[in-house]
Structure formats: C-alpha cells, structure tokens
Amino acid sequence: MGAGGESPIVDAMGRVGLPAPLSELAAREWDAVVIGGGHNGLTAAAYLARAGRSVLVLERRDQLGGACTLERPFPEPGYVVSPCAYVVGLLDDRVIEELGLRERGYRVFPTDPGSWHPFEDGTSVAFFRERERSRDYLRAQGFPEGEIEGVFAYADVFERARVALRKGERDSWLGPSPTRAELEEMLGDPELIGVVFEDSMADVLDRYLQDERLRGALCGQGVIGSWLGPRDPGSAWVHLMHGMGELEGRGGSWGYVKGGLGRVSFAIAQAAQDAGAALAAGVPVARIVAGEGVELESGETIRARAVVCNADPKRMLAMLDPAEVPAEFSARVEAWKVRSPVVKLNAGLTRMPAFAAAASPATGGVEPTRGMISFSTGLEGMQDAFRACERGEPAIGFVELYFQTAYDPSVAPEGRQTMSAFCQYAPYELASGDWDSRREEIGRMVLDAIAVHVPDVHDCVEHLEVLGPPDVEQRLGLTGGCIFQGEVTPDQMWERRFDHRTPVAGLYLCGAATHPAGSVIALNGRNAAMAALEDLG
Numbered sequence: 001m002g003a004g005g006e007s008p009i010v011d012a013m014g015r016v017g018l019p020a021p022l023s024e025l026a027a028r029e030w031d032a033v034v035i036g037g038g039h040n041g042l043t044a045a046a047y048l049a050r051a052g053r054s055v056l057v058l059e060r061r062d063q064l065g066g067a068c069t070l071e072r073p074f075p076e077p078g079y080v081v082s083p084c085a086y087v088v089g090l091l092d093d094r095v096i097e098e099l100g101l102r103e104r105g106y107r108v109f110p111t112d113p114g115s116w117h118p119f120e121d122g123t124s125v126a127f128f129r130e131r132e133r134s135r136d137y138l139r140a141q142g143f144p145e146g147e148i149e150g151v152f153a154y155a156d157v158f159e160r161a162r163v164a165l166r167k168g169e170r171d172s173w174l175g176p177s178p179t180r181a182e183l184e185e186m187l188g189d190p191e192l193i194g195v196v197f198e199d200s201m202a203d204v205l206d207r208y209l210q211d212e213r214l215r216g217a218l219c220g221q222g223v224i225g226s227w228l229g230p231r232d233p234g235s236a237w238v239h240l241m242h243g244m245g246e247l248e249g250r251g252g253s254w255g256y257v258k259g260g261l262g263r264v265s266f267a268i269a270q271a272a273q274d275a276g277a278a279l280a281a282g283v284p285v286a287r288i289v290a291g292e293g294v295e296l297e298s299g300e301t302i303r304a305r306a307v308v309c310n311a312d313p314k315r316m317l318a319m320l321d322p323a324e325v326p327a328e329f330s331a332r333v334e335a336w337k338v339r340s341p342v343v344k345l346n347a348g349l350t351r352m353p354a355f356a357a358a359a360s361p362a363t364g365g366v367e368p369t370r371g372m373i374s375f376s377t378g379l380e381g382m383q384d385a386f387r388a389c390e391r392g393e394p395a396i397g398f399v400e401l402y403f404q405t406a407y408d409p410s411v412a413p414e415g416r417q418t419m420s421a422f423c424q425y426a427p428y429e430l431a432s433g434d435w436d437s438r439r440e441e442i443g444r445m446v447l448d449a450i451a452v453h454v455p456d457v458h459d460c461v462e463h464l465e466v467l468g469p470p471d472v473e474q475r476l477g478l479t480g481g482c483i484f485q486g487e488v489t490p491d492q493m494w495e496r497r498f499d500h501r502t503p504v505a506g507l508y509l510c511g512a513a514t515h516p517a518g519s520v521i522a523l524n525g526r527n528a529a530m531a532a533l534e535d536l537g
Contacts, residue, residue, distance in 0.1 A: 036310030038066025043525025070262030078413030089254035118357035229386035338480035392431025484518025
C-alpha cells in the first residue's frame with residue numbers, strides 16, 4: 001500500500017519508470033511482451049502473469065493508462081483530470097473480481113439521476129435508479145402518460161437485448177465473437193435483431209415517442225464517439241453497446257471512479273505487478289519481429305514467445321515487416337475505419353454553474369450535476385450537424401457533461417470544481433484552417449452550446465483544455481483520434497471486429513479494436529490473454 005492508501009502505482013499516477021535497465025530486460029527471454037500500457041494491455045498482462053507466465057509491458061509514454069489515465073493539465077496541481085474517458089459502466093465484473101480491483105483502490109459512485117436532460121423551454125427530463133421516481137419526475141414536467149409509458153417501453157427494448165446477449169446461456173462478450181446466426185438465435189426477436197444490426201435511433205424512437213423534446217434528449221446516446229447521425233443505420237446499436245454493462249449489479253448504469261477514471265488502469269497495473277508482471281514506461285517499440293519478439297526504438301531486442309499488442313491495428317501494421325503479413329489481413333487493417341467526430345473539453349471551475357432548467361419547482365430540488373447531463377439540438381439538428389461535420393465544418397449538435405466533483409471533491413483544489421464535456425461534431429480534418437489555428441474557436445463553440453442551458457458557464461471557467469481528434473492521436477497514439485480504436489457501427493462489430501489471434505506468428509491483439517467493443521471494458525485484454533495462454537500451452 002502506498003501513502004495514498006491504494007497502491008504505489010496509484011500514488012505515482014502511473015509513472016512507473018523502468019523495472020530494470022533495458023539491457024537486463026533484453027537479456028531475458030519472456031513468455032509474453034505486451035505493447036502498450038493502456039487498461040487492456042495491463043489486463044492481458046495481469047492474466048498472463050497470474051497464470052505463471054513471465055510478462056513485460058512496454059508503454060511508450062512515461063505514464064500508464066492510455067486513454068484511461070490521469071493527468072494534471074492545469075497550473076494548479078490540485079486538479080486531476082482523466083483527459084479522454086470520464087465515467088465507468090462497461091468495466092466487466094469478472095475482471096473486477098478476478099484481479100481484486102476493489103482491494104487495490106477501485107471505488108465507484110453510481111450516478112443518480114443516471115442522466116438529466118434540460119430543454120430551452122425550461123422543462124427537463126431525469127432518469128433515476130428507481131423507475132417510479134423517473135415517472136414522477138416526467139409527470140411533474142407535464143409529459144402525458146402515453147409519452148411516459150413510451151419512454152419506458154423504449155428503454156425496455158435495449159434492456160431486453162442486453163439481457164439476451166450478456167445474461168443467457170452464453171455471455172456474448174466473453175471469448176471469440178458469436179456469428180451473426182448465433183446472435184440472432186440469442187436475441188430471438190426481430191425487433192432486437194434490428195436494433196443490433198440495422199436500425200437507426202430515429203427508427204426506434206419513432207416506434208415509441210412523438211414528443212420532440214424526448215426524442216432529442218434520447219437520440220444523442222446513439223452517436224457517442226461515432227461517425228454518424230441519429231438517422232443513420234446502426235446508431236441504435238451504438239446506444240445498445242453503451243448499455244451492455246452492469247455497474248454495482250444494475251444494468252446500463254454508469255458512475256464516477258473515486259480519484260478519477262484513470263485509477264481503473266492503475267488498479268489493473270497494480271494487479272499485474274503484484275502477479276509478477278514487469279511494467280516499463282517511456283519505452284517505445286519500433287518493430288514487431290514475428291515469432292521472435294520486438295525491437296525497441298533504442299535498439300534493444302526483447303525476445304518473447306508471444307507479442308500481445310494493445311496498439312490499434314493500424315499502428316500494429318506499421319510495426320510489422322510487410323513480408324510477414326498476409327495480404328488479406330493487411331488489406332483489412334488498411335480498410336479499418338477510424339473516423340472520429342469528437343471534441344473533448346476539460347475545465348477547472350471556480351464554482352458549479354447554474355442550469356436554467358434546474359430552477360423550475362417541477363425538478364423537486366434535483367441537483368443536475370449529480371447525473372450525466374446531455375442535451376442536443378434535436379434529432380434533425382443533430383443530423384444536420386453531422387452533415388456539416390462530413391463537409392469538414394465543426395457544428396456542436398450534442399453535448400454530454402460530467403461533473404466528477406459532484407461526488408468526489410478530491411480531484412480539484414478546495415472550493416473548485418471540474419467539468420468535462422464530450423461533444424459532437426468536429427472532424428479530424430477541417431475544411432478551413434486546422435486544429436492548431438481553430439482550437440480556441442471550437443472551444444468557444446462548445447462553451448456557447450453549453451451556455452444555452454447554463455448561462456453563467458463562461459464566468460465559471462478558470463482553466464480550459466480542448467482536445468480534437470488530432471490531439472488525441474498525437475497524445476495517445478490512437479489513429480484518427482478514435483477512442484474506440486475503430487468505429488463501433490455494426491459493420492465493424494462482433495465477428496467483424498478483430499479477433500485476438502492474428503495470422504502473424506505469435507502475435508495477438510488486445511486493444512479496443514478487438515471483440516467485444518471499445519470503451520473501458522477490460523474483457524478485450526482478458527480475452528486476448530486467454531487465447532495466448534491456450535496457444536502457449
């Protein structure tokens with residue numbers, strides 16, 4: 001245990017340095033070397049080490065965690081921010097239990113309300129952990145009973161699909177992906193099959209709701225991190241993907257990790273180290289040598305029977321000798337779509353801002369910042385914003401806000417608050433200018449979109465960080481700035497996502513581009529470790 005009460009890796013914010021001089025690491029022959037110390041690479045390392053294998057993790061940055069890490073981006077050191085990942089909801093219970101993450105400091109605050117959605121007319125929608133409380137809130141806001149029942153009938157579609165895919169005879173996220181025929185048999189309902197493979201958010205909403213406020217509040221969940229609008233086929237699956245987990249025993253729930261989301265990675269790293277894995281940060285890999293190991297940028301060769309790659313497939317391909325890669329696999333990697341329309345904003349605040357819709361007596365005193373807050377320009381407005389994005393123009397049609405300090409004041413200086421925003425749409429390549437010349441302008445666009453519902457937000461901002469897709473790519477090594485290592489539309493999911501075994505001798509993939517999905521899940525790393533262990537014998 002470290003001085004912070006969790007672990008030495010937590011205390012060091014993931015800056016682990018080297019476990020030994022590189023010459024000593026290169027003198028050994030390892031069972032497995034893991035490229036990339038993101039949460040999935042660390043998970044793979046932990047399971048391999050628990051099975052008695054000798055494992056070395058090589059992270060190019062000086063800090064572990066990948067996109068799920070913690071940084072101090074502002075002049076005041078009391079601010080601790082997870083720059084790209086904000087809440088937890090898909091982290092698998094198996095991994096939490098098997099790796100003992102709670103014993104290594106993992107604590108979570110489930111949000112309640114789970115979500116809150118303000119509208120410009122002063123009304124709002126809130127969804128609580130208790131369904132009856134949500135019904136009462138909607139009634140107090142003046143929604144008719146038919147629409148209220150429609151909201152829950154709509155929600156039940158996604159819950160039925162989650163249960164069918166995660167709670168039946170087989171957990172579809174564990175191990176290799178089921179085939180489409182197997183998935184259809186598991187779902188057993190044409191409507192659920194449509195949600196998984198074809199439907200748009202608009203298709204599903206049209207079946208259950210007429211109120212444009214409710215449709216606008218809900219449609220944003222189908223585009224998160226994805227290159228599509230709510231009328232585009234496959235957006236219903238994007239929503240379902242984000243609801244496929246359980247948090248503290250409740251399906252589809254999300255929450256804040258005590259100390260920041262990066263502590264998930266740090267707890268996994270501690271589990272890996274405790275099991276005997278060696279963790280090395282600040283060590284970039286230059287080349288993967290099929291069947292032999294890896295070559296570092298500094299020139300050393302690390303010999304290993306298996307190479308487990310947490311980098312995205314395009315980065316992995318660039319590290320391989322083309323002669324060692326089957327042409328069909330190379331073509332598949334090159335065609336893999338990694339477009340990102342996401343701009344992320346992290347802010348240090350002098351105080352909590354005031355939401356205009358929260359002033360209504362009909363809210364019953366609900367504090368919006370204790371939920372995930374989202375709002376949009378409506379279903380049509382969001383679709384128009386996406387079309388603008390396709391033309392290279394930033395247009396903020398959807399915003400989701402997170403206030404970690406509403407539950408956990410430890411991540412900000414005393415009396416200060418944090419706010420993070422996940423926003424769409426802003427493309428990697430801008431039709432006019434570039435991100436360096438327009439970052440401040442796009443940041444203002446985001447704040448102006450927030451100010452529609454939070455008039456005093458500009459006055460509250462003390463520090464601001466704006467990250468577009470090129471910033472995510474440069475900082476974290478994610479091609480295209482895609483936080484999922486590949487788009488999560490149905491044409492790149494299930495058996496169309498990458499398998500953990502590659503056709504290159506001794507090479508495995510464990511990152512978010514593999515089955516089951518992107519996000520902080522950790523099953524990707526577990527699945528890859530199980531495949532490697534089976535092959536190692």
